[in-house]
Amino acid sequence: xxxxxxxxxxxxxxxxxxxxxxxxxxxxxxxxxxxxxxxxxxxxxxxxxxxxxxxxxxxxxxxxxxxxxxxxxxxxxxxxxxxxxxxxxxxxxxxxxxxxxxxxxxxxxxxxxxxxxxxxxxxxxxxxxxxxxxxxxxxxxxxxxxxxxxxxxxxxxxxxxxxxxxxxxxxxxxxxxxxxxxxxxxxxxxxxxxxxxxxxxxxxxxxxxxxxxxxxxxxxxxxxxxxxxxxxxxxxxxxxxxxxxxxxxxxxxxxxxxxxxxxxxxxxxxxxxxxxxxxxxxxxxxxxxxxxxxxxxxxxxxxxxxxxxxxxxxxxxxxxxxxxxxxxxxxxxxxxxxxxxxxxxxxxxxxxxxxxxxxxxxxxxxxxxxxxxxxxxxxxxxxxxxxxxxxxxxxxxxxxxxxxxxxxxxxxxxxxxxxxxxxxxxxxxxxxxxxxxxxxxxxxxxxxxxxxxxxxxxxxxxxxxxxxxxxxxxxxxxxxxxxxxxxxxxxxxxxxxxxxxxxxxxxxxxxxxxxxxxxxxxxxxxxxxxxxxxxxxxxxxxxxxxxxxx
Numbered sequence: 390x391x392x393x394x395x396x397x398x399x400x401x402x403x404x405x406x407x408x409x410x411x412x413x414x415x416x417x418x419x420x421x422x423x424x425x426x427x428x429x430x431x432x433x434x435x436x437x438x439x440x441x442x443x444x445x446x447x448x449x450x451x452x453x454x455x456x457x458x459x460x461x462x463x464x465x466x467x468x469x470x471x472x473x474x475x476x477x478x479x480x481x482x483x484x485x486x487x488x489x490x491x492x493x494x495x496x497x498x499x500x501x502x503x504x505x506x507x508x509x510x511x512x513x514x515x516x517x518x519x520x521x522x523x524x525x526x527x528x529x530x531x532x533x534x535x536x537x538x539x540x541x542x543x544x545x546x547x548x549x550x551x552x553x554x555x556x557x558x559x560x561x562x563x564x565x566x567x568x569x570x571x572x573x574x575x576x577x578x579x580x581x582x583x584x585x586x587x588x589x590x591x592x593x594x595x596x597x598x599x600x601x602x603x604x605x606x607x608x609x610x611x612x613x614x615x616x617x618x619x620x621x622x623x624x625x626x627x628x629x630x631x632x633x634x635x636x637x638x639x640x641x642x643x644x645x646x647x648x649x650x651x652x653x654x655x656x657x658x659x660x661x662x663x664x665x666x667x668x669x670x671x672x673x674x675x676x677x678x679x680x681x682x683x684x685x686x687x688x689x690x691x692x693x694x695x696x697x698x699x700x701x702x703x704x705x706x707x708x709x710x711x712x713x714x715x716x717x718x719x720x721x722x723x724x725x726x727x728x729x730x731x732x733x734x735x736x737x738x739x740x741x742x743x744x745x746x747x748x749x750x751x752x753x754x755x756x757x758x759x760x761x762x763x764x765x766x767x768x769x770x771x772x773x774x775x776x777x778x779x780x781x782x783x784x785x786x787x788x789x790x791x792x793x794x795x796x797x798x799x800x801x802x803x804x805x806x807x808x809x810x811x812x813x814x815x816x817x818x819x820x821x822x823x824x825x826x827x828x829x830x831x832x833x834x835x836x837x838x839x840x841x842x843x844x845x846x847x848x849x850x851x852x853x854x855x856x857x858x859x860x861x862x863x864x865x866x867x868x869x870x871x872x873x874x875x876x877x878x879x880x881x882x883x884x885x886x887x888x889x890x891x892x893x894x895x896x897x898x899x900x901x902x903x904x905x906x907x908x909x910x911x912x913x914x915x916x917x918x919x920x921x922x923x924x925x926x927x928x929x930x931x932x933x934x935x936x937x938x939x
Contacts (some may be wrong), residue, residue: 690824832876
């Protein structure tokens with residue numbers, strides 16, 4: 390007969406905690422009456438996922454990661470919601486009249502018995518972390534399924550009317566609102582509603598990565614699209630042509646602004662909703678995760694009285710955030726700051742912000758001409774899109790204004806070529822440009838489940854090649870906070886060129902990008918990959934992330 394080992398002793402045997410730590414925990418446990426596992430988590434002595442794995446090993450039952458499970462409506466409806474929240478359990482699969490449930494406390498035999506009686510099936514428990522169960526309950530059991538069932542019972546696509554889907558209290562309105570609110574809570578940047586052959590996929594882009602969150606019946610697709618079009622004041626009857634719209638709403642205590650785009654596909658219209666930041670900017674240039682080397686260069690450039698500062702990178706690389714942070718740092722009573730944007734993504738108190746309106750002829754170029762008559766000290770131009778806008782911006786930078794703008798280019802030095810290729814005279818580019826910041830966003834290692842990581846041979850080779858140490862690496866093991874991905878949030882990696890006399894001379898001579906890059910590196914340019922690998926050594930991101938974006 391096996392000898393009983395207390396869970397605390399088991400943790401010491403597994404090397405999860407020390408004997409001294411266990412003694413202190415047991416003493417504290419007598420005073421506050423918390424379970425040992427909860428006490429360990431509260432003190433962050435062991436990551437939640439690791440502790441769950443140890444519990445599974447201790448009790449001899451499987452550990453299930455619910456984020457990897459697709460729970461069907463039939464499985465979700467086997468047990469009442471009251472029971473799920475009371476006992477913190479989730480039914481996740483049915484196999485041959487056997488119901489598999491995930492529990493945070495596998496010793497709760499009363500809950501197992503009740504699940505067996507209510508379901509009428511044999512019940513097999515597995516263990517999952519409490520936070521994983523909470524997230525899954527919010528995802529599958531938040532009332533969304535009830536609304537979906539009600540819609541399928543009461544509404545048919547052929548019976549759709551503007552009134553039936555336009556009512557704020559209708560099941561369809563509640564369903565769409567729940568999908569939007571869930572995206573906001575996950576801090577998603579985009580919501581994708583994709584019709585496929587048999588269902589409609591609801592996918593969110595979180596920290597730059599797409600992930601599927603829901604699959605709704607295909608028959609709901611037309612109703613969902615119609616509801617969103619009504620909310621965005623779009624043409625409900627037009628299904629053949631793409632449309633654009635906007636939605637502003639207050640939901641769950643959040644001020645939400647959405648930019649809507651429809652796109653006709655073979656299975657129906659796909660909708661993408663971009664979630665725009667509507668809150669005030671409070672961060673400055675110091676909060677952008679710039680290295681000390683790059684931060685000094687950027688601060689020097691944005692504190693010049695005039696000149697052009699360009700932030701470059703592809704869509705979704707955080708260019709707007711960098712511009713807003715720079716404006717926030719410059720936003721003082723003695724400054725007159727004026728912007729022209731498309732769209733205004735964040736409001737900054739004390740800054741005069743204007744949005745272009747192309748249908749009535751209010752473009753970046755025409756707006757910029759007007760701004761020059763507004764006695765500005767600093768001008769922020771959302772994007773340089775054409776030669777006309779580029780030339781006005783450059784002349785403004787040469788006549789006593791600091792101009793901040795963005796370009797869609799792949800590297801800092803490529804921004805110089807892009808301006809020249811647009812048709813701007815090289816001597817104008819050379820005379821006006823002060824600084825170019827190129828950037829990408831990498832996912833940040835989740836602080837809740839971060840653990841030391843031993844470098845692989847590939848990682849060692851890469852870090853050694855760049856002259857960087859192989860210590861300090863960390864990786865997230867996955868938890869509720871990060872959706873079991875090991876990453877939560879994003880940070881920027883950058884390369885910053887400050888334009889000196891040698892580089893100005895090369896621009897005027899129409900030198901190649903390779904020649905300009907060599908000169909910039911000679912004067913202290915840190916390439917983006919190098920900057921990313923420095924942050925790998927600081928435990929803030931991973932080599933995989935840096936390689937993914939560079």
